Amino acid sequence: MTEPAFNEPQEEFRTTQERVYYQVRDAILRGQFLPGKSVTIRGLASELDCSPMPVREALRRLTSERALELSDTRRVTVPTMTREKLDEICAARVALECQAAEQALPFVGEEELSQLRALDDRITQALASKDMQEYVTGNLEFHFTLYRLGHPHIILSLIESLWLQTAPLQHLVFQRFGVQELPDRHQDLIEAIASKDIQRVRTAIRQDIEEGLGSISAEELMQS
Missing domain, CATH: 1.10.10.10 (Winged helix-like DNA-binding domain superfamily/Winged helix DNA-binding domain)
Structure with a gap:
């Protein structure tokens, strides 16, 4: 491990x-x-x-x-996942991660933007090469690098708990279908952060989460 x-x-x-x-x-x-x-x-x-x-x-x-x-x-x-539970987790992630990203925004300078861009490049390369483990690692680091900039305490621990609940199911889907078709909203998010546009930041976070978790079908939930 x-x-x-x-x-x-x-x-x-x-x-x-x-x-x-x-x-x-x-x-x-x-x-x-x-x-x-x-x-x-x-x-x-x-x-x-x-x-x-x-x-x-x-x-x-x-x-x-x-x-x-x-x-x-x-x-x-791993606990059984249902559509109702997944939808609730998705909604909770959107609320908490939008708040965490907004809280981080005042602390993002050129150095932090460069770090996020480097992580996004890593994710893009992983998607292109269909490297599941590299994608998972890069995606995890991208999001939590951003969220930690706002020095959260309670919010971060809640977000971590939600990621833990969905990670096994997402990995199962990745193993069956690969990562090449996964949506990547990180470039939209980086541009929104660079322009300090809070509404665009929240929109990019919401789309990233909803397109990722929302793409998991009822059949995939049953097979899990």
Whole structure:
């Protein structure tokens, strides 16, 4: 498993429990937990080279964030996604991420714009080469690089929770159909940010989220 993708601690992990939590969370974001597949606490502990106790605590936290479910048999699975739940998550993401982007806008200068453009170039290349993992990593870094500029606290943790809930399903869809047809509204967003146009920023964020999650069909939800 790789290092944490977003909102990671600024210092070294203080405890094994903390390390395990971030590693499992990152694995969810990167598609290592998929709908329909399960893992055991003991299996995760072996992979992460630790005892079952910190794994159990990490899973408890991720269960409270609705990213995973822990059964009575100690098997870990991704919660079932329904159209109603997905639509609600989509609406919540639009509201929170528009607010986070607007909050970040006053802190975006030329250096920050250059960083966002570089990340967008990385995403564009990933789409062109049909590189799913590179697309996922680049997209994650693009959004959270922007949102962190506004120094959010509560909003960011809520956004993270929503991303965790949809990441497994999106990865499953990516595996079946690839990433080459995915919409990319990042250029629109960068132009809106550069012009300090709050309404255009909010529109680009909304379209990016709705076109991404809204493209998941009822059939794909049933197959998950």
